[in-house]
Amino acid sequence: MSIILDNVGVTAPDSPDVTLLRDISFTLQEGSMTLLIGHAGSGKSTLLQVLSGLLHPHAGTITLDEQPVWLKPTKADAKQLLRFGLTFQFPEQQLFARSIRQEFAYSLRPYKLSAEERERRIHEATDRLDPHGVFAMDRSPFALSGGEQRRLALATTFATAPGWLLMDEPTAGLEAAAVRELLRMLRGHRGGLVVATHDLDTFFPLADRVLVLAHGELVFDGSPQELCRAPEVLARAGVGLPSCAEASQDLARVGIAIAPDLLTPTAAASAILSALRREGGSASAAAAQPAAARAASTAQPQQQPAAQAGWLRRDPRAKWLLYLLLAIGSMGQQGWGSLALAAALVGCAFIGLPHSVVRGIRKIAVSYAIFLLFSVALAGLEVSPWGYSAENAWSTTFILARLFVVLLAGYWLAMSTPYGQLVQGLNWALQYLHRWKVPVASFSLAVSFLFRFIPLILREWQQFSTIVRARGKASVRPGSVRVRDIPALVVPLLLAMFHRAEQMTVALEMKQIDGMTLLLRKCTLQWQRADTILAVCALLAGGILLYT
Numbered sequence: 001m002s003i004i005l006d007n008v009g010v011t012a013p014d015s016p017d018v019t020l021l022r023d024i025s026f027t028l029q030e031g032s033m034t035l036l037i038g039h040a041g042s043g044k045s046t047l048l049q050v051l052s053g054l055l056h057p058h059a060g061t062i063t064l065d066e067q068p069v070w071l072k073p074t075k076a077d078a079k080q081l082l083r084f085g086l087t088f089q090f091p092e093q094q095l096f097a098r099s100i101r102q103e104f105a106y107s108l109r110p111y112k113l114s115a116e117e118r119e120r121r122i123h124e125a126t127d128r129l130d131p132h133g134v135f136a137m138d139r140s141p142f143a144l145s146g147g148e149q150r151r152l153a154l155a156t157t158f159a160t161a162p163g164w165l166l167m168d169e170p171t172a173g174l175e176a177a178a179v180r181e182l183l184r185m186l187r188g189h190r191g192g193l194v195v196a197t198h199d200l201d202t203f204f205p206l207a208d209r210v211l212v213l214a215h216g217e218l219v220f221d222g223s224p225q226e227l228c229r230a231p232e233v234l235a236r237a238g239v240g241l242p243s244c245a246e247a248s249q250d251l252a253r254v255g256i257a258i259a260p261d262l263l264t265p266t267a268a269a270s271a272i273l274s275a276l277r278r279e280g281g282s283a284s285a286a287a288a289q290p291a292a293a294r295a296a297s298t299a300q301p302q303q304q305p306a307a308q309a310g311w312l313r314r315d316p317r318a319k320w321l322l323y324l325l326l327a328i329g330s331m332g333q334q335g336w337g338s339l340a341l342a343a344a345l346v347g348c349a350f351i352g353l354p355h356s357v358v359r360g361i362r363k364i365a366v367s368y369a370i371f372l373l374f375s376v377a378l379a380g381l382e383v384s385p386w387g388y389s390a391e392n393a394w395s396t397t398f399i400l401a402r403l404f405v406v407l408l409a410g411y412w413l414a415m416s417t418p419y420g421q422l423v424q425g426l427n428w429a430l431q432y433l434h435r436w437k438v439p440v441a442s443f444s445l446a447v448s449f450l451f452r453f454i455p456l457i458l459r460e461w462q463q464f465s466t467i468v469r470a471r472g473k474a475s476v477r478p479g480s481v482r483v484r485d486i487p488a489l490v491v492p493l494l495l496a497m498f499h500r501a502e503q504m505t506v507a508l509e510m511k512q513i514d515g516m517t518l519l520l521r522k523c524t525l526q527w528q529r530a531d532t533i534l535a536v537c538a539l540l541a542g543g544i545l546l547y548t
């Protein structure tokens, strides 16, 4: 049961111009354990999602047992999906059900097992992962401790008996004893394993193979031992050395030569002992020196920050002004002709923004059109006597169309301005109101909080929707969620958001930040000539809309 990736390339789901993985080719053999390592953001999690059929590659092919994983760009082969088990970082965050039994039921549902087989799988998984017998089937998963929750989350994946178990940072946040326990379980896993990790020392002794990623490209494919003998590869890829290679370099400096590929403390200890016993270890230390020197001298590649797009460089105060005038001007329109003019002016604001932003309008428009159809259908209904008023329907259409133009203006502001700048721009205006004794401090705090929260919600939504697609084995378009998976998405999402809100509140309290502090912060924005031109254009656009 081998997995073959042939020249796979992946772009960001929402931004096809951003490449996440480039020309990845390799074959993974059944029963093997492969590590994915690389610097933060190198593409490890993305590769796991591609391997498990959650993310469609824009180029190349992926086959499992010579059968393609993807039938078409929006549809993975449902049968193939059942053969993968993907666990995410902090898998305990994915729990949502009222009872442990329901957690298992949710993970096993796509497999359509008989009742006996389902019970057998649950027993087998709990035997392995519940040594202290805390998984009473009617117990709430939220009544378990953090470590027990993680074991339960892993057990639900193990119960699906995946041919390929793919794990993202499985040791993150685990204490040493729990790591040992995890390794014991992994040794017992009968299928193939792919582990994305930064924890080289834990996994190198177990792994058959290591794939190193750097900036979305595969830069090394070989055994852990080979990689330890080539520390320059790790340095170039921005990955720290495993302890065995580091110890070998340090010992070489004091004249003790041991090989850099002794992956366990036991192997290293006996090599050190032999080296100490040997006379004149210094000569061999010289042999180890070049590798150390090579590693140290290899500078890590620096990524150049991308040039900022024109709109992003503009002062947020000018953008707020344009937004407010467009929004007020659009709301003031009473006829379709002038509303079309307002829409055209809002449309002009999108010129120069990335294609992904423009594509976002299509998504918003589709959802809004559905909402509009329902609203218009209801608005026209007349109850006594029964009938349908075209006039009511038409006026509702107009009001909703006007709202849509305002919504687009808001979307433009949000997409063209980083949230920090949005808040600064608004606070600048609020400072004047504060001087005129208008109580705006709480408003300023609420706005800062809200703007900080919106991107967090979007990020968490993306993460949890990927998790439910993986657990529910949903062969649906990436980014979408089936209705029946919504409880499995909403509960962990809300819990994560509450947790985030709590963290942010504590951070604000610790830093003693309140609305007044935010309001009185020195404004670091810099008004430029182009901003004056934008402000004049905004006033002109506003003037035209108010006049029409």
Ligand SMILES: Nc1ncnc2c1ncn2[C@@H]1O[C@H](COP(=O)(O)OP(=O)(O)OP(=O)(O)O)[C@@H](O)[C@H]1O
Residues within 6 Å of the ligand: 012, 013, 014, 015, 018, 020, 038, 039, 040, 041, 042, 043, 044, 045, 046, 047
């Ligand atoms: N939906 C997306 N849109 C745009 N960029 C994305 C998207 N998903 C991931 N990226 C970017 O792709 C790169 C690879 O992300 P990925 O999560 O795969 O990295 P990683 O190697 O797993 O990182 P880490 O070790 O920090 O978990 C990152 O720079 C990330 O910001």
